[in-house]
Amino acid sequence: MAEASKGLITTNIQSPAHSVKNREDAIPTGWKYKRLKLGPITLPWYASPKSQLILVSFVCFLCPGMYNAFNGFGASEQLSPYASSASNSAIYATFAVAGFFAGPVTNTIGIKNAVSFGSLGYCVYVSSLLHYNFSHEIGYNVFAGLLLGCCAGILWSAQGAIMMSYPPEKLKGRFISWFWIIFNLGCVIGSLVELALNINMSANATLRSSIYVGFLGITFLGACLSWTLVDAKHVVRYDGSRVILMKHPTWKTETIGLWETIWSDPYIILLFPMFFTSNWFYTYQFNDVNLTQFNTRTRALNNTLFWLAQMFGALIFGMGLDFPNTRRTTRAKVAWVVMFVLTFTVWGGGYVFQRKYTREDTALMDHFVYDWTSDGYVGPMFLYICYGFYDAAWQTCVYWFMGAITNNSRKLANFAGFYKGIQSAGAAVIWYLDGFDSPRPYMSLFASCWILLAGSLVTALPVILLKIKDTVPLEEDLKFTDETVEDVIGHKVIYDSPEQDKV
Numbered sequence: 001m002a003e004a005s006k007g008l009i010t011t012n013i014q015s016p017a018h019s020v021k022n023r024e025d026a027i028p029t030g031w032k033y034k035r036l037k038l039g040p041i042t043l044p045w046y047a048s049p050k051s052q053l054i055l056v057s058f059v060c061f062l063c064p065g066m067y068n069a070f071n072g073f074g075a076s077e078q079l080s081p082y083a084s085s086a087s088n089s090a091i092y093a094t095f096a097v098a099g100f101f102a103g104p105v106t107n108t109i110g111i112k113n114a115v116s117f118g119s120l121g122y123c124v125y126v127s128s129l130l131h132y133n134f135s136h137e138i139g140y141n142v143f144a145g146l147l148l149g150c151c152a153g154i155l156w157s158a159q160g161a162i163m164m165s166y167p168p169e170k171l172k173g174r175f176i177s178w179f180w181i182i183f184n185l186g187c188v189i190g191s192l193v194e195l196a197l198n199i200n201m202s203a204n205a206t207l208r209s210s211i212y213v214g215f216l217g218i219t220f221l222g223a224c225l226s227w228t229l230v231d232a233k234h235v236v237r238y239d240g241s242r243v244i245l246m247k248h249p250t251w252k253t254e255t256i257g258l259w260e261t262i263w264s265d266p267y268i269i270l271l272f273p274m275f276f277t278s279n280w281f282y283t284y285q286f287n288d289v290n291l292t293q294f295n296t297r298t299r300a301l302n303n304t305l306f307w308l309a310q311m312f313g314a315l316i317f318g319m320g321l322d323f324p325n326t327r328r329t330t331r332a333k334v335a336w337v338v339m340f341v342l343t344f345t346v347w348g349g350g351y352v353f354q355r356k357y358t359r360e361d362t363a364l365m366d367h368f369v370y371d372w373t374s375d376g377y378v379g380p381m382f383l384y385i386c387y388g389f390y391d392a393a394w395q396t397c398v399y400w401f402m403g404a405i406t407n408n409s410r411k412l413a414n415f416a417g418f419y420k421g422i423q424s425a426g427a428a429v430i431w432y433l434d435g436f437d438s439p440r441p442y443m444s445l446f447a448s449c450w451i452l453l454a455g456s457l458v459t460a461l462p463v464i465l466l467k468i469k470d471t472v473p474l475e476e477d478l479k480f481t482d483e484t485v486e487d488v489i490g491h492k493v494i495y496d497s498p499e500q501d502k503v
Helices: 049-072 081-100 102-109 111-135 139-165 169-198 209-228 251-264 266-277 280-293 296-321 328-354 378-405 409-435 442-466 485-489
Strands: 036-038 041-043
Touching (some): 081 102, 081 409, 102 139, 102 251, 102 409, 111 139, 139 169, 139 378, 266 378, 266 442, 280 296, 280 442, 296 328, 378 442
Antiparallel strands (some): 036 041
16 A cells, blocks of 8 residues: 555555545544434544534525425415416526536635525525515515525535545445435425325415515524534545645635536536436426326325425436445446336326327316226326426436546535536526417427426446546546545545644
8 A cells, every 4th residue: 555655645545535444543532423322323523524514405405405395386376477487587596606606616615604594595496485475565575586596506505525536435325315314204205295285175365474484493493403513624525535625715816626527527518418407307207297197186296296206216227326236337337228218118108198298278267187986097197107207316326426436525525516507507498498479399398398307318438438437536526626645545544633733
């Protein structure tokens, strides 16, 4: 094994995310690194990747997760059509731009501060809906939409960096699935509330202000929880290795770093179609399938099953992507093949269902809609469950592909920003095509989903075949940073005092 003092490692240790020999002297002795035992259970230390992943998962559960739940049972339906369009346009537009450029912001202010700032936008947005209940003025809603777009872009960039750069290489799939399961609990809760409100086919009453106040408190709690995260420089893995990041980032270095990421890793552009498509199909599934083909209480049931399927899909794919005793390159190829087969299987079933109705049919007063007691409901229900499972599989694979390319937190924050920004741009486009002056036919929107999904898998194949390796060499990860091998693997003496912290 190469000595740390001799420079870059050239033999056994290739990546800070790889398992290395335990070094007790590389683990700090402060409270953040003490294990807590609860009976037979030993909890991970506070500044470990697992603890930080769980914390950011609950921040996202309480903020964007509750935002999804809030909207899931019609909390924003009291907005006028004009106010709703203005607010949603503000969110999508700023999210797309802010998301793409969120990486430099996250790297400059730090992951903890980025999560804290990003989570605030959600409670401000909920407060704007409460304000509209009394004033019916849209100015604050538009402002809140603009702020939420900016905040969400930064939050998801920081979250992506935590999820992809903190874990060791062999656990990245599981970290992604754990996050996705906790986050989607919010959507499940929203769907269950909607189901409870409509289970007896009663009309949805106007939501009381107390519900808005309750959700405002929940999202504010999530924003407060974000301050319990630790800075990335204090996160230590069980083998003593640390996260790769810039020690002294500035706005200038990180803005340049954004373009360096594209310049040094141009292959990431081949993943952009997958990014663009990752939320494209939501509009079709929610508006053109669930909304038009099912009555109110059955839509609520479908939503519950959809998000539960997401949790199950994330668990299956997260575990599969970390399958032990199998080379990572092999797992990446198998994941691509499985996604390709699923794309044609699930969306092939969707084609059969879509042939049964058109946009003109749904405009008729006597248009048939399914209830869960209707004959023939089981097939469409199963299709909708498959849509949820497929979505989780897609998101999990995209994150895992990015995380398999590099372990560098700086680069992964940029990747996550690209992902969310381009994803939001795609969502804005399909939202426009489905809902404005001349909505496109349902079959055209369906075809766009299927074609984009299959086509983006084809464009991503060269990245999967050529850029994903069994492990990422440390030399490659340390490019464009001022970290050293000793820093990220923990050979240096680590001091407890922040003033003396040399790492």
